Amino acid sequence: MKAPPVALIGGDARSLYLARKLSEWGLPVSRAALCGEDLPWQRAALRAVIVLPTPLTKDGRALFAPDAGEEIALDALLERVCPGARLFGGGWPETLRAAAEQKGCRVHDFLALESVARANAVPTAEGAIALAMDNSPVTIDGSRCVVAGCGRCGRALAVRLRALGAEVTLTARKRRHRLWARLHGMRSLPTARLAEAAAGQDFLFNTVPARVVGDEVLTSLPEASLTVELASRAAGVDLEAAAALGRRAIYAPGLPGKVAPATAADVLCRAVIDILREEYPWIDRE
16 A cells, blocks of 8 residues: 655755655655755645645745745645645644635644644743743843743743743643642742732743733833743734833744754654544554
8 A cells, every 4th residue: 555645845944854754654755845956846746645834824825935935825836736635734824724625625734733732842942941041141040930821831831940940930820720830839820910920030931822911011020031922923922012111022933943843843743644544544664
């Protein structure tokens, strides 16, 4: 039995690693619009399995393909996809998803998969700490840090900051999350009291995908503090307000693909293999 052909189109270093890892599972992989020696995207065979980048797009109109040498319009790409194909990618615009499904394609969003989100929490946390180290005159050890949000990334980040010797305050909406923080040696407050938690802190890490860091919270932070925004689409921190108030803030999207592309690719590879095995149960490493 033959493994399905995979067309991997666009992306960054993470996609290069992903192509290699999928090949190790015995899948015939072709690469397009990824780097100079790859196929032009117009010549890619878009039949059985198409793996698109994470993020799939940055503007909702063109594929994320910084090394393609030309813009790849999402609607033009979809026109060339055969009906019935499986489409993978991270962060599908609703209109594109609907158009693909109407064409009979099966769409899989990496960002909606629990296995991917859980595994990406670790490189996100490590990347956030590396950013803090690179952009602050103080060490994490002995610093005062507030982490907003107690989801997968918030928990992974908080325990690592604590292990490095930081004094950690975690804010969370749910009482059980605040209890978790206290059981792990952290101070904890409700999200509604984030301004109080921010007072005197060296670092603020936001993982909440809703506007929780506005003028009140930013004003509470010391002028020398650093805020790192980890929520998708810079939802949690008012970056313009931070600049106006003279508070340093860094928007840090897509950290897994930037700080640990090989690890991030392994996470995506496992997700693709697990889904494909539903239809091709004989897929295995050579």
